[in-house]
Amino acid sequence: MSKTLELTRENAIAAYDQADKKFRTTLEILFGKDIFLKDVTQRLISFDAVCKEMGKSRMEYETASTNPDIISGMALAKWLLIVTAFNKSTAEVVNWFNSSQWKYVPWMVSNKAAPSGWSLRVVAGRLTRTDACARQHFLKKEHFEFAMTVPEFKEIFLTYFV
Known part of the structure; x- marks a missing residue:
């Protein structure tokens, strides 16, 4: 038995x-x-690690499509899972009614000198509104900054955006 x-x-x-x-x-x-590993930046070092942390299969986030809109949509789904995994490690939740809570989101700015025509910047705010998908907001600046140093995460974000 x-x-x-x-x-x-x-x-x-x-x-x-x-x-x-x-x-x-x-x-x-x-x-x-x-x-x-208690520090989330030691655990979440790849998309596979994010999937493991969140109890998801990487196959749920893959596509064989060559359609750029489908590829971008899958990249958005991956990016949202990454953000959720980092935010899950905090004691907080994103509270859009709390204007004292800082929220961090990647933001693209047009830039003729950049190879893609875009430059990545961080936007930090304590607003009770957003100009980007609400679920893209990190609760900790260091988590956002770390995620942008992981080449796979940055490529996922750029695939979604560009």
């Missing part, structure tokens, strides 16, 4: 924090080292 055990990530981390070195090694073998 077999039983399925369920263990939340939070409980696994609590056990890991209290474990001796030998038991930590056992937990790392069972669940993988990355589950015990």
Whole structure:
């Protein structure tokens, strides 16, 4: 007779924090080292890592289409999952009624000198409105800045936008 055990990530981390070195090694073998990394910027270093964090399959976000609109739409879906994964790591949620809460969004500005004709900038604001898709807003500036240093994430965003 077999039983399925369920263990939340939070409980696994609590056990890991209290474990001796030998038991930590056992937990790392069972669940993988990355589950015990508390800093989201250490865990979310690729789209595959984002999918794993969010319990999604990468195949849900892939397309064989050559239609630029379909490709852009899939890139938007990927980008929204990336933002959601970073925001999930905070204790906050985006609150559009809170004008004191900072929100960070990538913003493209036309630039004739750039190869694509666009330059990427960060827009930070405490507004209760947005000019971009509301779900594209990061709650922490350092998460936005980190995401833009990951080549795969930046390419996903640019594929969506350009």
